[in-house]
Amino acid sequence: MNRVLKSIVGATLSLCVLVSAAACTSTPTNTAPANAGTDSQAAASSSPTPSAKGKKVGVAMPTKSSERWIRDGNNMKDQLEKLGYAVDLQYAEDDVQAQVSQIENMITSGANCLVVASIDSSALVNVLEEAKKNSIPVIAYDRLLMDTDAVSYYATFDNKGVGTLIGKYIEEKAGLKDGKGPYNIELFAGSPDDNNAHFLNTGAMEVLQPYIDGGKLKVVSGQTDFDKICILRWSQETAQKRMEDLLSGYYSTGKDVDIVLSPFDGISYGIAAALEGAGYKVGEKWPMITGQDAETMAVKNIRSGKQSMTVFKDTRVLAAKCVTMVQAVLEGKEPEINDKTSYNNGKLVVPSYLCNPVAIYKDNIQKELIDSGYYKQSDIS
Ligand code: BGC
Numbered sequence: 001m002n003r004v005l006k007s008i009v010g011a012t013l014s015l016c017v018l019v020s021a022a023a024c025t026s027t028p029t030n031t032a033p034a035n036a037g038t039d040s041q042a043a044a045s046s047s048p049t050p051s052a053k054g055k056k057v058g059v060a061m062p063t064k065s066s067e068r069w070i071r072d073g074n075n076m077k078d079q080l081e082k083l084g085y086a087v088d089l090q091y092a093e094d095d096v097q098a099q100v101s102q103i104e105n106m107i108t109s110g111a112n113c114l115v116v117a118s119i120d121s122s123a124l125v126n127v128l129e130e131a132k133k134n135s136i137p138v139i140a141y142d143r144l145l146m147d148t149d150a151v152s153y154y155a156t157f158d159n160k161g162v163g164t165l166i167g168k169y170i171e172e173k174a175g176l177k178d179g180k181g182p183y184n185i186e187l188f189a190g191s192p193d194d195n196n197a198h199f200l201n202t203g204a205m206e207v208l209q210p211y212i213d214g215g216k217l218k219v220v221s222g223q224t225d226f227d228k229i230c231i232l233r234w235s236q237e238t239a240q241k242r243m244e245d246l247l248s249g250y251y252s253t254g255k256d257v258d259i260v261l262s263p264f265d266g267i268s269y270g271i272a273a274a275l276e277g278a279g280y281k282v283g284e285k286w287p288m289i290t291g292q293d294a295e296t297m298a299v300k301n302i303r304s305g306k307q308s309m310t311v312f313k314d315t316r317v318l319a320a321k322c323v324t325m326v327q328a329v330l331e332g333k334e335p336e337i338n339d340k341t342s343y344n345n346g347k348l349v350v351p352s353y354l355c356n357p358v359a360i361y362k363d364n365i366q367k368e369l370i371d372s373g374y375y376k377q378s379d380i381s
Helices: 001-027 034-042 067-083 096-108 125-133 159-173 196-211 236-250 264-275 297-302 315-333 362-370
Strands: 057-059 086-091 111-116 138-141 153-157 183-187 217-219 260-262 310-312 352-355 358-360
Touching: 001 067, 057 067, 057 096, 067 086, 086 096, 086 236, 096 111, 096 125, 111 125, 111 315, 125 138, 138 315, 153 159, 153 315, 159 196, 159 260, 159 358, 183 362, 196 217, 236 264, 264 297, 297 310, 315 358, 358 362
Parallel strands: 057 086, 057 111, 111 138, 138 153, 153 352, 183 217, 183 260
Antiparallel strands: 310 358
16 A cells, blocks of 8 residues: 555656646646547546536545556546536545445535445445435446446446457467467456456457467466456455465476466566566566556566556546536536447446557557656656
């Protein structure tokens, strides 16, 4: 936690400077990166709107233990406040019951709209029903809210696309299309109670399954089912323990692991720690390791060779898109959406806006993360 907080202070400060600069120039798209394409149009206007006066938005975030959610929360608060909304931003430190209580408090203290990035996507059904009874619109942030009809819109990234980027990176860098291999691979997935984890896994396996079937990728442990490879709460510690077990159980007889599919930078750190513990060294038979979120430590690890790639999800763009949804529901308008089919939560297909994820590797760190203003050079060196 201290590691995360320390590393994020610099980045957050630079983001604040960037966002205030954007507000001064009144060019709203300044908060979006050059690569965001149409996503940049998602950025909300940064001048106060009369309709925001006296309105309060509750923003429920899952945890501060990973950098991205701190950025998401800061961006949401900052952008909503610029428009004139009051913001109640809460983090629940991956405690499902704490998140339920926080949302209950937001409802009783008069929130006009709720933005929720859930911990357990199905655990909020009752509290969201309460919001609905009180006519408080709810927007799902990044993670789909499952089994409820009390959700109006969903702002997220193309979650299957994240998996596709990871799968394609492995396919290309391992030369699988050119018939190279066989390679030993182990697979990890995210939290089973997070819909995104399933979408990512589907996207990655769509690319990799043919190579597993054709024998060019060998899952030495034989563990390929989602329920065997998933990591509850995306926990670094659980991932490290699983990797240690895989190494001692299946790789102690002279076999090396060549590739590890990791769906999140935090999980990648756990995997790397287990590998180091088992005597692997960067530069010497160190496996290809993927990731997600472009955390500052992951970017440093990509530079040093400890991690091979990550997936950048620009939290400025996502927050800006979500803010346009808040504005729309509070003003009785329709926000822009670009997906009406992918996200069935068990009760309804939630109208969604999917932002573009971008694969990051050594060669495009400068362009995607520095030139876009997301990080300063000093954040990642
Ligand atoms: C998010 C990822 C994140 C993961 C762990 C997922 O729901 O989409 O960006 O890496 O949670 O926090």
